[in-house]
Amino acid sequence: MFETTFALQTIGVTRSRLISLDDAPLQGDEGAPEAWLEFNPSMAPGLSGIAAGDELIVLTWLHLARRDVLQVHPRGRRERPLTGVFATRSPDRPNPVGLHTVKVLEVSGHRLRVAAIEAVDGTPILDIKPVLLQPDRR
Numbered sequence: 001m002f003e004t005t006f007a008l009q010t011i012g013v014t015r016s017r018l019i020s021l022d023d024a025p026l027q028g029d030e031g032a033p034e035a036w037l038e039f040n041p042s043m044a045p046g047l048s049g050i051a052a053g054d055e056l057i058v059l060t061w062l063h064l065a066r067r068d069v070l071q072v073h074p075r076g077r078r079e080r081p082l083t084g085v086f087a088t089r090s091p092d093r094p095n096p097v098g099l100h101t102v103k104v105l106e107v108s109g110h111r112l113r114v115a116a117i118e119a120v121d122g123t124p125i126l127d128i129k130p131v132l133l134q135p136d137r138r
Contacts, residue, residue: 010061010124011046012039012110018120032118036111037125044110052107055131058100058117061124065096098123101131 016035017023037058039047050056069092071082085093098119106113 008126011043012037012125014119014123016119016121032116034113034115035117036113039110041110050104050107052104054104056102056104057129057131058102059126060098060119061126062091062096062098063124065091067094
């Protein structure tokens, strides 16, 4: 009764020096490097209005994550009890959507250089949205 499928179109990919899951920190503020968000050229008009200094929410598809996991030890710590994935930030989950808050460092054509994102190289980008600081902004 609840089973519905959706088709998502990726709008770009991350370009990072992180090449494997073992290289990636658990969260962006735990030592993640700068990276480029490289958008499909057809998406370039959608980047209009984004400038260095802006904060964005980046939604990614964690393509290397396991999709058959419903419980994990939080942060991979075996001493912590098994917890449902929906109560954690685990990348392993039925729909591995990544949520990243980043600061834009540079805009160059259809690419954005951003600070500290823990996504590995080639991670598909699903969408980006501005961080809203005021209810009437954008």
